[in-house]
Structure formats: C-alpha cells, structure tokens
Amino acid sequence: MKAYLTRRYIFSASHRLHADALSDEQNWSTYGKCNNPHGHGHNYSLEVTVSGQVGTETGMVCNLVDLDKAVRHSVLDRFDHQNLNTLNEFAALVPTTENLTEVIYNILKQCFHSAHLEKVRIEETLKNSFEYAGGAEPRP
Amino acid sequence: MIYLTRKCEFSASHYYHNPEWTDEQNRRVFGKCANLNGHGHNYTLEVTVKGAVDPVTGFVVDLKELKDILNREVADAMDHRHLNKEVPEFASKIPTTENIAIAIWQRLVENLHVAKLHRVRLYEMPDLFVDFYGEA
Numbered sequence: 001m002k003a004y005l006t007r008r009y010i011f012s013a014s015h016r017l018h019a020d021a022l023s024d025e026q027n028w029s030t031y032g033k034c035n036n037p038h039g040h041g042h043n044y045s046l047e048v049t050v051s052g053q054v055g056t057e058t059g060m061v062c063n064l065v066d067l068d069k070a071v072r073h074s075v076l077d078r079f080d081h082q083n084l085n086t087l088n089e090f091a092a093l094v095p096t097t098e099n100l101t102e103v104i105y106n107i108l109k110q111c112f113h114s115a116h117l118e119k120v121r122i123e124e125t126l127k128n129s130f131e132y133a134g135g136a137e138p139r140p
Numbered sequence: 141m142i143y144l145t146r147k148c149e150f151s152a153s154h155y156y157h158n159p160e161w162t163d164e165q166n167r168r169v170f171g172k173c174a175n176l177n178g179h180g181h182n183y184t185l186e187v188t189v190k191g192a193v194d195p196v197t198g199f200v201v202d203l204k205e206l207k208d209i210l211n212r213e214v215a216d217a218m219d220h221r222h223l224n225k226e227v228p229e230f231a232s233k234i235p236t237t238e239n240i241a242i243a244i245w246q247r248l249v250e251n252l253h254v255a256k257l258h259r260v261r262l263y264e265m266p267d268l269f270v271d272f273y274g275e276a
Contacts, residue, residue: 002275003238008267049271054242057158058169059234064268065171139273140143140258 004118004139005061006049009071011080014041015095018085039083044100045123046075048108050115062115070112075104097124101132109134143258144200145188148210150219153180154235157224178222183240184263185214187248189255201255213247237264241272249274 016039017031027035034040048071052061078087084095089103105120119133131138155178156170166174173179187210191200218227223235229243241262249257263269 001242001272003241004271004273005238006269006271054236054238057160059156059236059239061238061270063169139271 001054002051003054003061004049004051005115006047007064007067007071009046009048009076010043011046011076012041012043013079013082013084014039015084015090016040017094017096019094039085042124044097046071046104047119047121047123048117049119049121050112051118052115066114067112070108074107074111079104097122097128097130098132101130105132105134141190142193142200143188143190144255145186146203146206146210148185148187148214149182150185150215151180151182152218152221152223153178154223154230155179156234156236158234178224181264183218185210185244186259186261186263187244187257188259188261189252190258191255205254206252209248209251213251214244217247237262237268237270238272241270245272245274 015034016036017034018027018037019030022030048067050062050067054061084090084100087095090099093099093103101120101122104122105117108120109117117134119131119138121129121131121138123129133139155176156173157166157176158169161169163174187206189201189206193200218240221227223230223240227235227243229246230239233239233243241260244262245257245260248260257274260272261269262272
C-alpha cells in the first residue's frame with residue numbers, strides 16, 4: 001500500500017526582494033514593500049511530503065527520525081534565523097517564496113533517500129502558500 | 141467534479157511493537173513509541189469524497205449519511221480506545237498513522253456507496269499527517 005506522509009517544520013528568516021537586472025523604480029513597482037532595502041522577515045511553515053510503500057514490518061513509509069534529521073541538518077540549521085539574501089543559493093536568485101520552495105525541494109532531493117520526495121509546500125504567511133513537486137503537478 | 145471534505149476527531153492510545161523483533165530492535169526503530177504502556181494522540185481525520193453535484197439536491201453527498209458512517213466506523217470504533225487492543229485491524233498490524241489511515245480507508249470504502257472516496261488524511265499531530273488514496 002502506498003501512502004503519503006507530510007511533516008511540518010517552522011523556521012524564521014529575513015529577506016529582501018530585489019532583482020539586480022531591474023532599476024530601483026522597477027524593483028519598487030514589482031516588489032512593493034518587499035523591496036525595502038532593510039529587508040523584512042517571516043515565520044515560514046515548511047511542509048515536506050514523502051511517499052512510498054508502507055513497510056510490512058514497521059508500518060511506516062520511512063522513519064521520521066531520518067526525515068527530521070535530514071530537514072534539520074540541510075534546511076533548518078542553515079536557513080533558520082538567517083537573512084536569505086546572504087546564502088549561497090540566493091547569490092544570484094531573488095529569495096521569493098517560489099524560489100525558496102524550489103531550492104528546498106532540490107536540497108532535500110539530494111540528501112534524503114529513505115522515501116520518495118513528493119512535494120515541498122511553504123506558507124510564507126497565513127495568506128500565501130507555494131508548492132513545488134519537482135515539475136510534476138502537486139496532487140489534490 | 142467537486143471534492144468535499146468532512147472532518148472528524150478522535151483520541152486514542154497506541155504503541156508500536158513488532159513481536160518478531162527483539163526489544164532492542166523495537167526500541168531502535170520505534171524509539172519512545174515502543175513503550176508498551178502506550179501513549180495517546182488527538183487525531184484529526186479529513187475524509188474527502190468526490191462526485192458530480194446532484195442537479196436536484198445540489199449535493200455531492202448526503203452529509204448526514206457521511207457523518208453517520210464516520211461516527212460508526214471511526215468515532216465509535218476508535219475514539220477513547222486503545223488501538224492495539226480494541227481495534228481488530230491492529231491485532232496483527234502496527235497502528236502507525238500510515239496503517240490507521242489505510243484501515244480507515246478500508247472501513248469507509250466498504251460502507252460508502254453514496255459518493256466516491258478520494259482521500260483519507262489523518263493528522264496524528266498538527267505537524268504530522270498521512271494521506272492515503274487507496275493505491276496498492
């Protein structure tokens with residue numbers, strides 16, 4: 001039997017949305033107050049969905065300890081309480097939550113192999129959420 | 141196609157133990173969930189059914205009927221119960237969130253004839269949930 005398991009994590013970070021290729025005026029008209037030079041922050045809620053056969057011996061898709069360890073080590077320890085613009089991943093990429101979602105999906109795809117990574121979903125605020133499933137359509 | 145989701149909450153206790161393993165193996169794989177005295181959760185179940193909207197009633201499903209099935213198959217069977225000891229499916233299966241979601245799917249799919257079951261989503265805690273779509 002195939003099941004999908006989702007775990008939620010919280011991290012807090014700051015960012016500024018600013019594209020070097022645009023003029024100051026264009027940046028302001030594109031990003032509005034998110035272009036504030038001093039930056040601002042969010043409590044991000046990160047949902048990681050993995051899938052696989054439920055093990056007959058364990059009853060589990062994967063061991064949560066392994067998933068927690070991978071997310072903590074490769075995402076939370078690196079992103080929590082940081083300014084996203086200063087991280088390598090965003091040296092040439094605007095840290096919108098669209099890009100953040102894709103970056104985190106790609107990081108986890110590289111380092112977590114105990115189950116199939118299905119989807120990453122991030123809530124930036126209670127009003128905005130973003131999903132990335134590696135180019136596939138996220139499942140309803 | 142319209143998707144309709146109904147929520148239902150239940151509280152239950154369980155433990156994780158594979159009788160074919162040593163105590164040490166059980167502790168290593170299941171951690172604190174292997175404590176044979178058990179522990180408990182407030183589970184939140186979301187059941188999603190799908191179908192066309194009936195042109196006369198405007199319903200995808202009669203909610204009263206869905207509620208009655210959920211009450212009988214889930215709330216009466218699992219609420220304030222010890223899953224390992226009181227729910228027959230878990231006499232031979234470990235009541236992980238994955239297996240509970242599958243057991244609930246199987247109970248519902250056998251009884252739900254008014255709409256097509258789409259998904260069972262079971263939250264063990266606000267930060268952990270399992271989805272099951274009836275896939276082999």
